[in-house]
Amino acid sequence: MADIAKTPQAPLPRRLAWVLVPTYLLVLLSFALPTIPLDGSFAALVLRVADSATWEQLPLLCMATLILLTSRPGPNMRKRVIETGFILAAMVAALAGNALLNESVVKPAFHVPRPNIVALTQHHALEPAVAEPHDFYALGDKQARRDYLAPRLAALEQPALGPKVRAHWIHETGYSFPSGHATASMTFATLTLALGMAWLHGWRQWITAAMPVWALGVVYSRPLLQVHTPTDVSVGALLGIGWGLGTFVLVRWLVEHTTGPEPRQRSHARATMG
Secondary structure: OOOHHHOOOOOHHHHHHHHHHHHHHHHHHHHHOOOOOEOOHHHHHHHHHHHOOOOOOHHHHHHHHHHHHHOOOOOOHHHHHHHHHHHHHHHHHHHHHHHHHHHHHHHHHHOOOOHHHHHHHHOOOOOOOOOOHHHHHOOOOHHHHHHHHHHHHHOOOOOOEOHHHHHHHHHOOOOOOOOHHHHHHHHHHHHHHHHHHHHOOHHHHHHHHOHHHHHHHHHHHHHHOOOOOHHHHHHHHHHHHHHHHHHHHHHHHHHHHHHOOOHHHHHHHHHHHO
């Protein structure tokens, strides 16, 4: 397959669409995902993929991407420093801002219960205080819900939960819609992909082009672990693509208006004027 960055007749928006449209169509396959045992090694692997989009792991990906982008051949030291500042600030603002907005405003506004909580109440596993999903969310804050859920999951026989999956269910006691994991992973993947297509060549670009594959893994992990529905992750992924593209446009504008466009863009502009 030819390097898409070297195809002069393909503008950047079209190249992005070639990747992002199929990626989102693959997100919709989450509606066809099977039910997996939650006490086996595969569930543990799925959980590791999900955890790669948490605040414990995501900063490592951000730093690796930042180094990949700013260490490319060409830019002088001033440009590298400016790019580093803008990209780092944009990543923090996009990911932290989205997480805060999602958890504090969007999810409480829709107040959709998680599918595992719905299933537990249908099987009367959370009684006596919780007979319906809304009873669970009326217990108090997230910590109060965790304290109520933990002993009941410890005594639960079906579904069988591995220790790490059980701990994950206990931790994830917020509302369900939309998926924060799906939004964060797709935001990061879209931003990285767009910056890579705009600035990188060769193997560096292919690394950034692979980020949507990682984001798809995170998206699929949420329904597989039964803590989100396919609707949750489909909407979350769509929001993430929008957040990522918006952040890319802002970063690129700031960098180019501070340091000037990339050499390829200047050459194209001179050729067009000539």
